[in-house]
Amino acid sequence: MPSSHAPVRRKVTLIDIAAACDVSRATVSLVLRNSPLVNRHTRERVQAELQRQGYIYNRAAANLRRRTSSSIALVVNDLGNPFFAEFAAGVDEVVGTAGFVTLLGSTGESAERQQAVLSSLVEHGPGGVILSPAEGSEAGRVMDALGPQMPMLMFNRELEGETPASAPWDILMLDNVRGAELATEHLIAQGHRRIAFFGGHTRSTPGQQRRAGFLAAMKRAKLKVPGSYLVESAPNRLDAVRASAALLDQDPVPTAAVCYNDAVALGLMLELGRRGLRPGRDFALTGFDNIDEAALVSPALTTLATAPRERGRQAARLLLARLGHPQEHGQCTTVPVELVIRESSCPPPAA
């Protein structure tokens, strides 16, 4: 709903330029878009005047008249999370290069807030929306906020509830299943038998998929996974430290863990250190994301590279490609992730 916003002082418009050059607004408009219809002399006079008066193009007015858009809405959970910050940087890079502007919104991982953010952003007329859904966000509510026509791309997570067949959206997902399989297979190849899956929430899409990949690889290797070897945590370092006890206070204790992500793995490494266990020597672990720190921490962390900035670029490219073709929605892209082997995934102490 409208609210009162800041007044703007009178700006230079086409009318001012047209009057000063003694031509019509139409001619100035054509000059602005470098139309070949305007003769050289007129064009130069107009351009000089545009410069002189400090004319600033009003893209909103042009968009209104042409019924076009020059913005893309980007809604992420939290820019404080480097994964999303990098993703946003990638999106903005491509969006900007394409001559669009990025409308930013963040949800703080709250479906309620996401609803408000989407409702606000859509009023600004974005050409499309890139959404990294908050946990628990439902397809129906998102559609309510954005309307049935809006080109959309979901990143990283699926919406809950039924997908309306009338208006599917594009999806860009990491291959979480395969990634967790790769990490698990690597630890098995190193000789581990008692391997746990540590961290993340079961209810999130990536959490489910990474667990599924882990369990699939374990099953193929005919290795048992006790229920107590599946330990949940919030997907951040602090909560991982807290949750580490549930992982390590077991008998028999696992010799290795596939961690939900790097943040969680780093938290586990901290707790191992506190207990006098050296990660990469007394305990093997892998992460997911390949954040900068993974290469720099000691021991360096074996992890799965997801290249979030490149994913952002890719998301923007996919959405921009859709802008002219609303009927073609529904494409799902799964991006392979790459195992980066470093020191943390050592063989088991006994081996």
Add this chain to the structure above:
Amino acid sequence: MPSSHAPVRRKVTLIDIAAACDVSRATVSLVLRNSPLVNRHTRERVQAELQRQGYIYNRAAANLRRRTSSSIALVVNDLGNPFFAEFAAGVDEVVGTAGFVTLLGSTGESAERQQAVLSSLVEHGPGGVILSPAEGSEAGRVMDALGPQMPMLMFNRELEGETPASAPWDILMLDNVRGAELATEHLIAQGHRRIAFFGGHTRSTPGQQRRAGFLAAMKRAKLKVPGSYLVESAPNRLDAVRASAALLDQDPVPTAAVCYNDAVALGLMLELGRRGLRPGRDFALTGFDNIDEAALVSPALTTLATAPRERGRQAARLLLARLGHPQEHGQCTTVPVELVIRESSCPPPAA
């Protein structure tokens, strides 16, 4: 182009609602803004129809007519840098709460790209601009891009060149001088005498200020600082690792370093470890920023808390406060930073 099977529905406008309710557009417009002029019965009919047809308010059209803006442009160097990502998160939080939307742009620390980004953003009619200037960006060029009327807030760094008296902007700066003084005084109090300043570029505003604070504190304590104790690096961890040699391959080697920021301090810690020196035991150091990692690394890093997310909120509040008062620009806010003492700033080995 829409296929004949899936005719694209035209967007619902005030006209559609007015026609369906058999009232004028004006009445619908009044309902949208909860004007008390509309009688209850009419209002309810209109609201039901808005809901039924899935009406989406076109804020761009309203802004055009009212000559208002409902967006704020935010231009940062790089969202991949957690400091700026947190700052952006804080800005967006307040901007969104105020009913505005954030237009995002990033410069990659290039004054050229910044110019292009500003020129593009300004065409979308933001009510104001929050700019964390790229290194080397000049006041004149920024004014060229944004025009003389645009409310602006500079964060973290000053523009180069002469500030036009006609259109000053607000400034929000960290108290870098005092911060570096605090860190230096703390190391001196711990007993250090050979203290270096490590990392960052001399040409950046924060770099100059932090060095100045360091030198001032050293001077007050009557401690000498050889030129070789001032070591430059890019403000990131990787380049700090590279530059560490220049710091540590000296005779006499410093016993402590005030580092430009946390990233640089962490890089130095890595290199110390490689050389068999334990930071926080064999060598003391302090950071700047208090990134999450500072508390979690071992030994925990003494640093200066800048609270970038809160700075983002503050920047947004300052700019929003200015929107109605363009004549009052020119305010400069310097934010105190807080020394957080942790294990890394040990006394010197000899002491």
Add this chain to the structure above:
DNA sequence: CTGAAAGCGCTTACAG
């Protein structure tokens, strides 16, 4: 309380 009309700054057929 409600409607008719003008206008925000632009673009785009359409004439000439």
Add this chain to the structure above:
DNA sequence: CTGAAAGCGCTTACAG
């Protein structure tokens, strides 16, 4: 090549 005119979706005096 250039101009007059209509219109994008909204708001806002002004009348009634």
